[in-house]
Each structure stands twice: as structure tokens, then as C-alpha cells.
Amino acid sequence: MEISHIAFLINPFCSKRTKSYALWVEEQVALRTLGALRLDLFFQEWPSSLEGFDQIWVLGGDGTYNFFANAYPNCQIPIAFFKGGTGNDFYWKLYGDISQEAHLNIIISKRIQAVDAGMCNGQLFLNGVGMGLEGEVLESMNAIRAIGGLIGYFLAAIPQIFTFRSFLIRLSLGSEWIERRVFLCMVFNSSRAGGGFHFVPNASIWDNQLDLLLCEPLSIFKRIWYLPKIQQGKHEHISFLHFQQAKQVTILSEKKLKAQIDGELIVSNRFEFHVLPGHFQVIVP
Known part of the structure; x- marks a missing residue:
């Protein structure tokens, strides 16, 4: 045998x-x-x-x-x-x-x-990377990590929703650069993070692409109103959210940003991303 x-x-x-x-x-x-x-x-x-x-x-x-x-x-x-x-x-x-x-x-x-x-600044990731707000939420979550999951994410995110300020980035998906002020900035390989937030509902781990999500600056009312919709993945057609796919992405910021990479904290003002197609062999249903 x-x-x-x-x-x-x-x-x-x-x-x-x-x-x-x-x-x-x-x-x-x-x-x-x-x-x-x-x-x-x-x-x-x-x-x-x-x-x-x-x-x-x-x-x-x-x-x-x-x-x-x-x-x-x-x-x-x-x-x-x-x-x-x-x-x-x-x-x-x-x-x-x-x-x-x-x-x-x-x-x-x-x-x-x-x-x-995915690869970000030389570090592999399976889920995704969230810059700015996501990094601040993760740092807050570390204090309540024993709670964890969706409840822990909400408890950490709610104070940040009131206080977090939008930030300016320069973004390149190839040769051209654009400049935008954003409230959320994420690059995902998969679709979900934070213990149940469906940030990029249609993202696939088999399509050889990364998925970019940008959110325009929002009032506090809109932040509170739309957070549950984002959690449920019912936000793909909202006008102030922008989705795009790419094989490589570069994001620059004048100030250092806290970011979460698969739930681990990193800090930088330059984030270099690229996809690694079919990188791991996984046992699946």
C-alpha cells in the first residue's frame, strides 16, 4: 500500500x-x-x-x-x-x-x-492588501484580537469610520499614472477579508488577475450607511466605488501608510504589486 x-x-x-x-x-x-x-x-x-x-x-x-x-x-x-x-x-x-x-x-x-x-513589496499574499483605513483598523484590532471575526472587525472599524481622513495617492497599472484622493484603497487576490467583509465580491483566485478597489472620499453619514452593504458584497454598482483588474499595480503616497496584508501590518509609502498565476497547488472541492 x-x-x-x-x-x-x-x-x-x-x-x-x-x-x-x-x-x-x-x-x-x-x-x-x-x-x-x-x-x-x-x-x-x-x-x-x-x-x-x-x-x-x-x-x-x-x-x-x-x-x-x-x-x-x-x-x-x-x-x-x-x-x-x-x-x-x-x-x-x-x-x-x-x-x-x-x-x-x-x-x-x-x-x-x-x-x-499576489506579491506586495516582496511579500506574498493570498487574500489581499488594504492601505490606509484597513491598516488603521488592523492596528486597532490587535488590541481586541481575542474577539476576532466580523464582530471584532466592526468594533475596530467603527471609531476609524468617524476619524479617518482620506489620503492622496498616485496610481499606475502600467505606464500611465493617475492621482486620486481616496477613502479606501485595496488590492486583492481573493474577495473577502476582515472576517466576512466581501470587499471585491467577484474576485477570483483562478483568473491570473489582481483586483483593485478605490473608494472616493465620503461623508461620515455615507461611511456609516454603506459599511453594511460593503460587508454583504452589495456595493459593486455604487458610483463612488471603482473596481479594476490588473496584473501589476504601483501605488505611491506622500506619507507612510499603514496597510494590512492578509491580516499582518506593514508600513510604507510605496506599494508594488504583481500577480503570481497558479502559484500554489491546493486541494479543493
């Missing part, structure tokens, strides 16, 4: 609940595959090399997935993602809202598809 050797990489800072989930997966795999899959669990230090493994399973949230992508940027081994974070937006894009049992059935079935990634 051919045995597949799997590295099961678990968020080193996982909760007891997430650790229990990892052990449940180990138990279920042993029962369902009768030893055909061999799991090596890594709770603390991850391996320096993935050589010798046939699959990689990653358990965590968007931040854990981002850490994995940048720790093993050239990984061509099939990857499966398991939900174990506060946001879980990239997991949702791949698998939707399904039970742990149904998800494990998908992973064991081993259907593999190439998935795009």
Missing part, C-alpha cells in the same frame, strides 16, 4: 480548541484511511524544509496562511487549508461554510487545482 507522508502545520499560538481539532483530524485520518496517510504534526517549530512530504496541511487563520506562504514561497507540494483562526476568509473562499467532517472528506479526496497568489 502506497503511503502519503503529510506535514500538518498548526498555528504555534493556537488555542486549546484548535489543538483539539488537530488531534481530531489525526484520529479521523487514521480511521478513514487505514494508515494510507501518515501525518506528522508540528505544533511549535515548523520544519526548515518540506522535502520528503507528499502533502502539506495548514491549520490556522489568514495570518497563519500568510506566514506559511512566505516561509515556503516556492512550495509546489499540494496544500490543504484547515480553519483555525479569527477571520478564515481564504478558507471560506476555497471551501465555503461546511462542517469539519465534510471538509476532511474533500481533503482526503485530493482534487488539486493551481491557485493564484
Whole structure:
């Protein structure tokens, strides 16, 4: 019997609940595959090399997935993602809202598809990058990270909605430059962030494109009124929002901007983006 050797990489800072989930997966795999899959669990230090493994399973949230992508940027081994974070937006894009049992059935079935990634200032991302407001919200969320998810995002975002000021950027999608003042500026590979905000509802992780979202300066009333619509993904035809696809994007700002990249904070006044088509091999439904 051919045995597949799997590295099961678990968020080193996982909760007891997430650790229990990892052990449940180990138990279920042993029962369902009768030893055909061999799991090596890594709770603390991850391996320096993935050589010798046939699959990689990653358990965590968007931040854990981002850490994995940048720790093993050239990984061509099939990857499966398991939900174990506060946001879980990239997991949702791949698998939707399904039970742990149904998800494990998908992973064991081993259907593999190439998935795009993005690059920003030399750092890989799977979901997307939000500059300005998104960076400020993330910094606020760090103080309430235990809450997490959509509720945590709302609690962090609401004060920023009242106080955040629009900012001036220079933008290039190729050779021409445009200058705009914006309230939101995002470049996405996937469609969702913030634990359930559908910022770019039609974005695909299989189309070899990045998706740009710009929002014009807004009054406080409009910010409050339209936030729920953006959360639900019902905002694509609103006149002050602008969507565009590109394979590469450059964004400049006179002042340094805080930005979130898959839930991790970075600061810069220059953001260079490009898409990496079909960069990772992922086990999908």
C-alpha cells in the first residue's frame, strides 16, 4: 500500500480548541484511511524544509496562511487549508461554510487545482492588501484580537469610520499614472477579508488577475450607511466605488501608510504589486 507522508502545520499560538481539532483530524485520518496517510504534526517549530512530504496541511487563520506562504514561497507540494483562526476568509473562499467532517472528506479526496497568489513589496499574499483605513483598523484590532471575526472587525472599524481622513495617492497599472484622493484603497487576490467583509465580491483566485478597489472620499453619514452593504458584497454598482483588474499595480503616497496584508501590518509609502498565476497547488472541492 502506497503511503502519503503529510506535514500538518498548526498555528504555534493556537488555542486549546484548535489543538483539539488537530488531534481530531489525526484520529479521523487514521480511521478513514487505514494508515494510507501518515501525518506528522508540528505544533511549535515548523520544519526548515518540506522535502520528503507528499502533502502539506495548514491549520490556522489568514495570518497563519500568510506566514506559511512566505516561509515556503516556492512550495509546489499540494496544500490543504484547515480553519483555525479569527477571520478564515481564504478558507471560506476555497471551501465555503461546511462542517469539519465534510471538509476532511474533500481533503482526503485530493482534487488539486493551481491557485493564484499576489506579491506586495516582496511579500506574498493570498487574500489581499488594504492601505490606509484597513491598516488603521488592523492596528486597532490587535488590541481586541481575542474577539476576532466580523464582530471584532466592526468594533475596530467603527471609531476609524468617524476619524479617518482620506489620503492622496498616485496610481499606475502600467505606464500611465493617475492621482486620486481616496477613502479606501485595496488590492486583492481573493474577495473577502476582515472576517466576512466581501470587499471585491467577484474576485477570483483562478483568473491570473489582481483586483483593485478605490473608494472616493465620503461623508461620515455615507461611511456609516454603506459599511453594511460593503460587508454583504452589495456595493459593486455604487458610483463612488471603482473596481479594476490588473496584473501589476504601483501605488505611491506622500506619507507612510499603514496597510494590512492578509491580516499582518506593514508600513510604507510605496506599494508594488504583481500577480503570481497558479502559484500554489491546493486541494479543493
